[in-house]
Amino acid sequence: xxxxxxxxxxxxxxxxxxxxxxxxxxxxxxxxxxxxxxxxxxxxxxxxxxxxxxxxxxxxxxxxxxxxxxxxxxxxxxxxxxxxxxxxxxxxxxxxxxxxxxxxxxxxxxxxxxxxxxxxxxxxxxxxxxxxxxxxxxxxxxxxxxxxxxxxxxxxxxxxxxxxxxxxxxxxxxxxxxxxxxxxxxxxxxxxxxxxxxxxxxxxxxxxxxxxxxxxxxxxxxxxxxxxxxxxxxxxxxxxxxxxxxxx
Ligand SMILES: NC(=O)c1ccc[n+]([C@@H]2O[C@H](COP(=O)([O-])OP(=O)(O)OC[C@H]3O[C@@H](n4cnc5c(N)ncnc54)[C@H](OP(=O)(O)O)[C@@H]3O)[C@@H](O)[C@H]2O)c1
Numbered sequence: 001x002x003x004x005x006x007x008x009x010x011x012x013x014x015x016x017x018x019x020x021x022x023x024x025x026x027x028x029x030x031x032x033x034x035x036x037x038x039x040x041x042x043x044x045x046x047x048x049x050x051x052x053x054x055x056x057x058x059x060x061x062x063x064x065x066x067x068x069x070x071x072x073x074x075x076x077x078x079x080x081x082x083x084x085x086x087x088x089x090x091x092x093x094x095x096x097x098x099x100x101x102x103x104x105x106x107x108x109x110x111x112x113x114x115x116x117x118x119x120x121x122x123x124x125x126x127x128x129x130x131x132x133x134x135x136x137x138x139x140x141x142x143x144x145x146x147x148x149x150x151x152x153x154x155x156x157x158x159x160x161x162x163x164x165x166x167x168x169x170x171x172x173x174x175x176x177x178x179x180x181x182x183x184x185x186x187x188x189x190x191x192x193x194x195x196x197x198x199x200x201x202x203x204x205x206x207x208x209x210x211x212x213x214x215x216x217x218x219x220x221x222x223x224x225x226x227x228x229x230x231x232x233x234x235x236x237x238x239x240x241x242x243x244x245x246x247x248x
Contacts, residue, residue, distance in 0.1 A: 001134055001177060003214050004029045007078045011035045011059050011119070012086030014045040016188035017138065020206035021083065026051045028210075033076065035059065035068070035086065059086050059115045069122045080130040082123055084116040085138045085181075092193060093151035105152035112156035117163065127176050134213070135171075136179040137164045141225040143182055145232055145239045149194060168218060181209055182229075183222045 008025055012018040013034025026032045026049045033053045036042040046054035055071065057064040072079055088111035090104035098104070120135055127133040143161035146154030161180065168178035185191060185199035200223050212220040221229050232239035 001132060001213050001216055003210055006030045006081050007033070007076055008081040008083060009033045009035065009072065009076075009079060009123075010083045010085055014038070014042045014054075016190055017183060017186060017202045017205050018083070018085040019045055020202040021085070021209060022049055022052070024203075024206045024210055030081075031076075033072070033079075059084075059119060060088075060111045062118075065115070065118060065122065069119075072123065073126055077126070078130070079123070079126055080133040081136065082120070082127065082134070083136040083138070084119065085136075086115075087112050087138065087190070089150065089153045089190065089193075092149045093153070095148070095151055101152060105155070108153050108156040109159070112153070113159045113163070116160060120167070124176070128174055131175055133176045134179055135167065135176060136181055136209075136213075137167075138181045138183070139164065141182055141184045141221075141228055142243075143180075145228060145236075145243045147243050177216065177218065179213065179218050179220060181205070181212075181220045181222065182225045184225045184228075 008030050010018045010022050010032060013022040013032065014036035022032045022034050031051045032049065033055060034042065034045060035055050035057050037058045039056045042054045042056055046052050055068060057068045059065060088108055090107045093101065095101065116137060127135065137160055139160045140157040142150055142154035143157040164178060164180045171178055183205045185196060186202055186205055187196050187199040188202055191199055205222050208222045209220060228239060231242060
């Protein structure tokens with residue numbers, strides 16, 4: 001997949017991993033459209049980028065998505081890469097003591113899984129018109145091995161992982177390639193509660209993502225996600241135990 005002269009939509013492009021990807025893509029002569037809920041944060045991010053359009057929207061809100069899709073179809077008919085990066089973790093899971101797990105899991109499933117299905121379905125007709133297109137779903141290291149402190153978040157990323165694999169198969173005979181970006185712990189605002197300062201910088205995720213995009217490496221296991229994946233293949237039980245010894 002070419003890594004310049006694309007029109008790229010990045011949900012959650014105003015901070016963290018999404019912002020780093022936006023920065024690298026905009027510097028490589030791609031037009032980047034960033035989405036976020038907080039308008040001040042979004043404008044501040046856009047001011048640091050070239051070739052950028054900022055659109056204020058909440059991807060878990062049906063009306064916002066409807067209006068976003070109409071804008072994209074009318075104003076960006078060449079849109080050819082959709083990066084589903086925005087995600088939610090509704091606090092730490094304590095499956096023994098919490099009494100609001102259903103509510104937390106609902107937020108996570110809505111943002112990390114169902115909203116992505118909706119946006120993909122609405123944008124696929126436009127993406128399929130392009131000669132070279134891609135959908136990139138950002139899941140996580142916990143998509144195939146859950147952490148007990150992130151139980152319901154992990155489950156939402158596992159759902160996204162499963163759907164992404166099936167989507168890739170479904171789109172085999174189209175021009176749309178399907179990538180999955182699986183970061184390990186990354187040092188962003190998102191991961192503060194789970195020791196994110198021990199994680200890799202978001203710039204490393206963006207570096208590995210661009211290299212994988214260029215070489216059509218569809219399952220992008222960033223940093224030590226690859227090691228955990230290999231352990232999981234040799235022993236799912238050992239991988240599960242290893243994950244519980246970590247904070248995330
Ligand atoms: N950080 C990690 O350790 C880690 C590890 C593995 C995977 N991930 C995944 O990587 C992705 C990005 O995480 P991050 O660490 O970069 O998070 P972050 O630094 O908190 O940035 C999240 C971005 O998404 C936007 N956003 C959040 N909810 C949104 C919504 N409903 N609609 C539109 N925009 C929304 C935020 O802006 P607003 O708040 O203004 O909307 C912000 O731009 C997520 O899917 C996360 O699950 C993160």
